[in-house]
Amino acid sequence: MKKLLVVVLLLxxxxxxxxxxxxxxxxxxxxxxxxxxxxxxxxNIIWLTKEPCQGSVEYGLTPVMGExxxxxxxxxxxxxxxxxxxxxxxxxxxxxxxxxxxxxAKLENLQPGKVYYYRVxxxxxxxNQVGKRYFFKTAxxxxxxxxxxxxxxxxxxxxxxxxxxxxxxxDIDFILFAGDLINTPWKVSEWFNVExxxxxxxxxxxxxxxxxxxxxxxxxxxxxxxxxxxxGNHEVDDQRVCTDKExxxxxxxxxxxxxxxxxxxxxxxxxxxxxGKRYYSADYGDLHISSINVHRxxxxxxxxxxxxxxxxxxxxxxxxxxxxxxxxxKADNKYKWVVMHWHMLNRGNDGxxxxxxxxxxxxxxxxxxxxxGDYCWDVLRPLFETYKVNAVNFGHSHVYERYLINGVNxxxxxxxxxxxxxxxxxxxxxGNIPVVExxxxxxxxxxxxxxxxxxxxxxxxxxxxxxxxxxGREFDSFTIAK
Numbered sequence: 440m441k442k443l444l445v446v447v448l449l450l451x452x453x454x455x456x457x458x459x460x461x462x463x464x465x466x467x468x469x470x471x472x473x474x475x476x477x478x479x480x481x482x483n484i485i486w487l488t489k490e491p492c493q494g495s496v497e498y499g500l501t502p503v504m505g506e507x508x509x510x511x512x513x514x515x516x517x518x519x520x521x522x523x524x525x526x527x528x529x530x531x532x533x534x535x536x537x538x539x540x541x542x543x544a545k546l547e548n549l550q551p552g553k554v555y556y557y558r559v560x561x562x563x564x565x566x567n568q569v570g571k572r573y574f575f576k577t578a579x580x581x582x583x584x585x586x587x588x589x590x591x592x593x594x595x596x597x598x599x600x601x602x603x604x605x606x607x608x609x610d611i612d613f614i615l616f617a618g619d620l621i622n623t624p625w626k627v628s629e630w631f632n633v634e635x636x637x638x639x640x641x642x643x644x645x646x647x648x649x650x651x652x653x654x655x656x657x658x659x660x661x662x663x664x665x666x667x668x669x670x671g672n673h674e675v676d677d678q679r680v681c682t683d684k685e686x687x688x689x690x691x692x693x694x695x696x697x698x699x700x701x702x703x704x705x706x707x708x709x710x711x712x713x714x715g716k717r718y719y720s721a722d723y724g725d726l727h728i729s730s731i732n733v734h735r736x737x738x739x740x741x742x743x744x745x746x747x748x749x750x751x752x753x754x755x756x757x758x759x760x761x762x763x764x765x766x767x768x769k770a771d772n773k774y775k776w777v778v779m780h781w782h783m784l785n786r787g788n789d790g791x792x793x794x795x796x797x798x799x800x801x802x803x804x805x806x807x808x809x810x811x812g813d814y815c816w817d818v819l820r821p822l823f824e825t826y827k828v829n830a831v832n833f834g835h836s837h838v839y840e841r842y843l844i845n846g847v848n849x850x851x852x853x854x855x856x857x858x859x860x861x862x863x864x865x866x867x868x869x870g871n872i873p874v875v876e877x878x879x880x881x882x883x884x885x886x887x888x889x890x891x892x893x894x895x896x897x898x899x900x901x902x903x904x905x906x907x908x909x910x911g912r913e914f915d916s917f918t919i920a921k
Contacts (some may be wrong), residue, residue, distance in 0.1 A: 466492055466561045466568045468539065468631050470652045472661040474668070474702050476721050478578035478613070479551040482665065483704040484508075484544045486559055486570075487515070487631070494542035498557035500550075502572065510542035510559075515700045517676060518627040521637035531625045531677055537633065543703065552579035573662045576612055578723045581772070584889040585724055586610055589852040590666075591617035591780070591834025593650060594673065595629060595642040596856025598901065602881045603650045603855070605900045605910065607658035609885055613723065614664065617834040617853070618671025618734065618780030621647050623678045624697035668705065669730040670717055671780035671834065674698040680736055680748075687738045693750055705730075714751050718759055720766050726888055727770035731763060733781040733815065734835070735794060746797025746807030753814045754795065760818055767826035773921065774893060775828045782833050783815050783849050784842055784867040786860065786876070791868055816869060823847045829893060829919050832884075836860065839882050839897065840873040841915060848917060852884035852897065875915040879905050882914070893919040 468487040475482050484496050494510030519534040521527045528534050542561070549555060555577065559570040579585055588611045593599050606614075621629040628636045631648045638646075651661040672681070676694045680687040696711040703709065708716045717732040735749045753760050767775060784790065793813035800806040823831060824845050834853040838860040842849040858878045866872050881901040887894045897915030899908045908914065 466490070466563050467570075468633070469648050470662050471557075471559050471570065471573065472648075472651070473575060473665045474704050475665045476705065476719060478665055478721060478723050479580075480547070480549050480577070482546045482549065482555070482575060482577070484510075484546065484557060484559060485704075486542050486561070488540045488542060488561060490538070490563065491540055492542065493562040494544065495560050495562075496544040496546065496557050497560070498546055498555050500553060500555060502556050504556055504558065504572075508544040508546050510544040513541045513543065513700070513703065515539045515541050515697065517625055517697045517700070518630075519625045520627055520633055520635070524635070524637060526637050527623075527626055529679065534625075537627050537636075539627070541700070541703070545704070549577050551577050552583055553577050571662075575663055575665070578612075581725050582890060583724055584887070585612045585726075586885060586887050587613045587615060587723075588886070589617065589832045589850065589884045590614050590855070591671070591832075591853040592619040592837050592855065593647065594619055594622050594856065595639075595645040595647075596837075597641075598881060599856035600645050600650045600653070602883065602900045603660065604653050604656070604658050606883045607653060607660040608656065609883075609898075611659075611885065612664055614660075614666045615728065615776070615778045615832060616666050616668045617778050617832055618669050619673040619834060620668070620671070620698070622673055624674060624676050630701075667721060667728055667730055667778065668698075668702055669778050669780055670695060670698055670732050670734070672734040672736055675736075680738070682738055684738050684745075687736060687748060688745060690750075714758065716758075717751060718762060720770070722770075722772060724888065725773040727767075727772040727775045729763060729766055729770075729775070729777045731759060731777065731779045733779040733794070733819070733833075735781060737789075737792075741789070741792030741797075742807050744797065744799040744805055744807040746809065747792050749794050749796065749814075753818060754811065755814075755818050760814075760822070763819075764822055764826075767822060767828065770826075774888065774919065775826065777823065777828055777831045779831065779833050780835055781815065782835050782840075782851055783819065783831055784844075784869060784871055785836055785840065785851065786838075786864045786866055786873070787836060788865065789836075791865075820844075820847075830895070839875070839877045839915075841875045841897075841917070842871055843874050843917075844871055848895075848919075850884060850895075852882065854878055854880070854882045855900070856881070874917075877914055879903060879907050884915075890921065892921045 793809035795811040797807035830848040839854040
């Protein structure tokens with residue numbers, strides 16, 4: 440009997456197609472993630488694969504599901520793996536390209552305010568890789584309650600993963616992401632793990648999807664809810680525009696291709712060049728969300744010509760500013776919320792360089808002046824006030840600050856992995872000071888929208904060496920009446 444058992448086991452090893460099933464190759468790089476422009480009736484289920492594949496999504500109002508949608512395939516162009524096992528070459532072109540494929544299934548005609556279960560299947564040469572079953576909730580009808588969270592500036596920072604896990608353990612239906620997802624978009628290992636690709640050892644478990652696909656300990660993030668993104672300065676493909684004057688001054692070197700491909704349904708035009716359409720809006724129940732593209736780069740001092748560069752344009756005659764005015768004017772929701780990356784106002788020296796085009800000072804060659812003033816303050820702020828925007832959230836400085844100016848709450852809730860604030864940083868040149876500033880610990884902001892109005896809460900997400908407070912402590916709050 441023992442001899443027979445040995446023979447059976449050997450046959451299983453020698454004949455994997457017979458007694459032992461051969462291990463199927465892993466076809467995917469990521470679990471699914473979601474974006475949508477119509478959250479009450481549509482959802483785009485997206486996942487990334489290693490080679491061309493077919494994909495489908497089973498979905499339905501019960502765990503049995505019962506409906507299906509076929510995914511459309513795209514190739515994401517521009518990802519690169521490391522030039523050597525020891526690291527990347529600073530020039531993207533000197534690193535090998537890595538083909539990455541994207542599957543997008545659009546679920547349509549969904550009912551508002553309902554929980555939908557779904558599961559993705561990836562198919563290659565007749566072999567199926569069936570994913571886990573997840574669920575999401577569509578946006579409710581106007582008047583119904585929902586919750587969301589603010590996020591920005593992940594960038595593989597220390598303890599970001601822990602802060603994001605804390606966020607995912609809260610009761611939220613979606614996330615507003617105010618830019619700076621990673622550091623350098625073409626470096627594929629900053630998005631997800633690729634075998635043989637260099638990773639900074641200290642960042643090896645903090646890639647974008649490793650953070651946002653956590654689901655242990657009742658954590659629900661990108662597989663369970665849509666995220667509404669806007670681009671930050673780190674979403675430009677070639678980050679040498681931040682350090683190299685010659686590269687930065689050529690508009691042809693400014694490209695947002697990888698970011699826009701990753702979240703393709705938000706940007707159907709897919710114009711990756713300067714002043715391409717990187718803005719959109721969506722209605723989530725009683726809330727109108729406008730996502731715009733505001734950020735800048737400094738390869739040199741702000742008062743050294745050619746000054747700081749602002750892309751995309753937000754001047755009074757720019758396509759983006761005109762779109763925002765029309766978008767806010769026609770929105771009939773009870774509440775309006777804008778998400779952008781650059782801080783509208785902020786403590787720190789960079790607030791002293793106006794957000795507009797610099798010209799060379801005729802009196803001081805080599806020096807930059809900004810004769811058009813600050814477009815954030817002079818163009819965007821009046822739009823927010825005129826069309827009664829309730830709140831604007833942003834990021835960039837990795838701090839927690841909240842301002843209240845003429846009825847608009849300005850929130851930088853980006854204290855999730857490190858803090859760029861010094862206690863002696865100057866206040867904004869407008870003279871406004873924060874209603875609340877708290878940078879001694881990591882934190883998040885949760886927002887509830889209900890029939891009674893909006894309630895927003897800043898929650899402590901860590902206890903640092905200073906020993907202040909406890910995780911989950913509410914340290915800031917504001918309300919907006921119905």
